[in-house]
Amino acid sequence: MNSNYELPLEDAGYSFGFLDEYAKKEVRRCILKAIAIPGYQTPYASREMPMGRGFGTGGLQITLSLIGVQDTLKVIDQGSDDSVNAVNLRQFVQLTCPGVDVTEKTEEASLLQSRHRIPEKPLTEAQILILQVPYPDALVVVEASEARRKIMHAEADYSRLLVKLYEDIVHFDEITISHRYPTRINGHYVIDPSPIPRWDVPKLHQSKALVLLGAGREKKIYAVPPYTLAEPLVFDDIAFRVEDFRDATGVRHACRCCGSTVSFLDEFSNDQGMVAYQCSDSAYCEEQQQTGSAA
Amino acid sequence: MSRKILEVRGLSRIHGKGCPLCTQHTGPEFDTNICPFCGSVVAAHDINFDLYRGEILGIIGESGSGKSSTVKMLYFDDAPTSGQAIFFDGAEQHDLFSLNAAQQRSMRNKRFGMVYQNPHLGLNFQISAGGNIAERLLMSDLKHYAEIRRRAGELLSRTEVSLARMDQNPKTFSGGMQQRVQIAKALATRPPLLFLDEVTTGLDLSVQAAILDLILEIQNELDTAMIVVTHDLGVIRLLAGRTLVMKHGRVIESGLTDQILEDPQHAYTQRLVASAL
């Protein structure tokens, strides 16, 4: 991202961005391939990071490979900028990438690394969203053998995933998948879009921002390029539904902080033991509170 | 127009490394299908037959005679060592063993059906009976839920599985009912060619009869060509118009089924028929 950048070899022997330049180059190559084949799980040599796999090392390696000093980074975990995972990752990037700005405001960031959410505020063409992925292969629930899964992907054979949806409807009258909803990219590969809620799946469709997904433990990178089809797997006669947050009377719950009725809500019990709802996206919630114009 | 649907020529399968003498020193006249020189097993050698639209062909023989091996190759469960099979599908013609893996799978999913002796091979016991049929329909690109339910229900009632059990897991079913679900699944895509491998073996006699009846009715209704593999002369008598008799990997005799039963030519067939109950 910065062609004039030189390795700060004198600083404790670490490169800018922790990874050495060859590692970053390899990750970038895989990213290019992933963009070229939308939805295809590109294998890459996931490096050991100074944190356990499963803590966002896949997303982090993408971030570190892309980031330059002029970038502004936002890191969120389940919509929050302040949860432990987000704070740790942000601090790590600040530590290893001197000169990089960080922000909590979605619109200010050029790179956004996120766990389990896509920000409420629409992303732009100038932004890249990086999602941390625990399980990259949507087919893993129906086929244990990776060799066979690869064949199924190659042939775009997702009938067994649909069988799972069929069984869901038969037994529960609706599709019960709440997170990791299998989503077909560019009409071929079905991806596991990481554990984002169903609410966020439509945001992938024709997204203005590039979406990169990285699985560190599983050593896979895949992408939803800008302006690309992203269709949740459904039956022809049963439409895909997002969470509607309605109570028994059909009234939509509002965020207890900002009053928003158009955002994805977290449900929890408050001090009085009552069920309360609050925006999952903390930056969005704060902005709504400040402008006082909750829609 | 020719009514031929399948043409099998020189189909062979040797398990093991094989040697030039394998096929010359095995077979009924040597009373073995294991090559005395290299130890390879000649599971099938030089199998030739034609199958016509809507015809039921029986393949009979004892265990290890190569009857199941033959069907497995045609259903792509196993690859032949040599030989050819042409599948005539309407105006199209497919050389089965020169199709690539993806084409073979598509053929298997959409144009062929298979009913195994062991329901575990044909059914997914993780999902409901209806789900098993849905899987076949989804594979053939039907993605309309209500239509899938309707078709699955139709197939199950056709094969006499109570609709009340459609959403239950087939592992809770009796053996005969599992076979009926398997048949419904195999028929889901209305394949022009169906393989049945010992489908009634191990079932109660009364259940056997009902399954055979069902198979015959379906063959009448849908004009499905079938290859029925069995070691039971009774099954052949009731189902098949023509029969191949196999032993030690060879077809030793073929003919009209009533002729095989009443006027067997080969010594082995004569023994087989004479020893039938």
Next chain:
Amino acid sequence: MTQAILTIEDYAKTFHLHERNKDIPSASGVSLSVYPGRLTALIGPTGAGKSSVLKGIYRTYLPSSGRILYRSKAGNVIDLAKAGEHQILELRKQEIGFVTQFLYCLPRKSAIDVVAEPLFARGVDSHEARGRAEKLLAQLAVPSHLWNVPPATFSGGEKQRVNLARGLIAQPRLLLLDEPTASLDPATTERVVEHIQSLKETGIAMLAIFHHPDLVRRLADEVVELSPPIAVTELSKD
């Protein structure tokens, strides 16, 4: 006289039993003709090879020698002794019927469906096929309360009538009858005789074996007498 529909020239059938290394002749030197609208009766003592001839024509037996020339509906002359299996199956479905002494059928099919089956196989609408089956069963005096019952539990005579109905329903061009009245009472036999006579009027050619000389006299237009083939020959072991 009209052209023969079936001409047999010097038919012979010998069974070779591998187990005992024996040849057993069952018929030899049989020559005969069958004409449209006429009945040819085969007579002769037990073991003369009467059934063997019928089975040879139907290809339940592979003829050992001789020619069995059948003039098909399309006007071709086919040697049934050598015709391909699929051709034989097609002729059985469309043109040649065989009423044997035994009834093989699936255990849960009703008598009506057993009788109607040859029509189903030809693609006749099932409603119409069942209608015709009922009519025929009534003609052959099968009690109507049995029509929807599988024939497995029927008496010998009832089974035989079902079998007969099944052979007659498709109105083949050539009908082979192997003792069609063997276990029937006189009254029912009379009905069968009437039916066979009416079939002759529709132009069906028949080759039949009858138990009673009386039936031969009443029904046969031609009579062919067979004599038993030469006794079993012992083969020297080689």
